[in-house]
Amino acid sequence: MSEQGNSPKHAEATLETMRRVFTLPENERSTLSRLDREISENLLGFLKDRVVTGDIAPANLERDFQSTELPEHPLFVSEQVEFLLNKVVAQSVRTASPSFVGHMTSALPYFMFPLAKIMMTLNQNVVKIETSKAFTPLERQVIGILHRLIYEFDETFYDKWTQSFQQSLGVFCSGGTIANVTGLWAARNTVLGPRGDFPGVQRAGIAAALRHYGLDDIAILVSRRGHYSLRKTTDVLGLGHDQLHVVDINAKHQIDINALRQKIADLRRQRIGVMAIVGIAGATETGSVDPLDAMADVAQEIGAHFHVDAAWGGPTLFSSRYKHLLKGIERADSVTIDAHKQLYVPVGAGMVLFKNPEALCSIEHHANYIIRQGSRDIGKHTLEGTRPGMAMLVHSALHIIGKKGYELLIDLGIGKAGQFAKMIKATSDFEVVTEPQTNILTYRYVPAEARRILESGTDAAKAEANEILSELTESIQKEQRTAGKTFVSRTRLESARYGGKLLTVFRVVLANPLTTRQILSDILEEQRGYGEKLIHDGFLTRLAAIAT
């Protein structure tokens, strides 16, 4: 409702008030601009604060959202705005803060705020042309641009396929998870596709498909660094978690090609077919990139689908300096890229690109009222139904930031990760755990007392010290999060140096161009402060008690 004087807090639910909700009368437009201004100013003020929001103490937070009772009468918009600003905005996370370097949720360029309004106001539904018109070819264009970034086919190819409606160069979706599911769904339907009288897995289901192909099971292979969305994928596709086979990694957290071959041989003996091999281009925890070329060779030899999960690292291809890291990606049958990570668009935009424009036909679906046979609607190739016109924002970012802009951002992030690693090594009480191959690195705090044991202790002593250090790392990260000045995340990784044992480490993701060296050095200083305090609170005694 729009504001009506100062008295009651709610309006009456009449037809008239409901009409006004949908069409604000001409003479009350000022209400809209006032609201707009108020919200924008509040948001910009919120974003400007360089501090991450304080610890999200669940119990306190939940109290504000406890009530399940809905007011009987319509609330005034101004009432709701007050609630939103005080309880929701004020208690959210400043993912845009330059000292928020712990997660993959990116800061947004300012132009997204006004441009997002276009998308919201038009509210197009890209599932079909009747509800999206220009947004459909626009989305195909964006898919074409990203396809070209990966596969670099010639002009003739893109002239022919970009706007082709029988085939698709890829699909847009809400994120990397759905992109991975879609890529591997197409893979499943192709590998277990129609043959002779057999109508294919899409119609006959997994059990009949396995019988027809003479297999006991069908597997997906990925390294230990694979994203957890792949586990969900095996569930959704009817394979089951056990058919996600995890392959060992080398010291750089890349898939071990020999172990991959060995695993394939083992599976073959058990009559388990390899449906797909998944390469990682920018692992979520370490930023490491698999040897994609060698993986493509293996996939080709055994006739498996080769999927590359480049949700994070895909945009590295914009950098002439670093694109060589992803060499072999152009041989992938399908590639996942998240636009809401390193393309800097708002959350809710992912893509999967297919080398073969016919590949998506294997998952095609039709419905009489909406997506008829031979229709031009994108919806026939998507897992999701109704979808927003997010492609508009990706198109905008791609053009406003441009190839050179992305190249700069990528180079900046990777460069900064290298510098941060150097800064860490220059200290005597921190150590890098995984060197940055791209713009992600992990490290931990190792005070002198622990360092001594790790350098010259027995294996048992080292293991004990590492356990204590893992607890210490966790405690430091929690202290830091609670203080809310800066933020890094933490994860647990196998360490080649300590016989594959799991270590808790700090994880830093460097994609915000406003993160400076000074901020990174402040982060170390702050962590050192917590570390020194914590070791005197008991960790020191425990370290001293270890028999070396």
Ligand SMILES: *Cc1c(COP(=O)(O)O)cnc(C)c1O
């Ligand atoms: C983020 C990420 C995903 C999942 O993407 P969502 O957008 O969170 O669904 C998958 N794989 C990798 C490597 C990622 O970094």
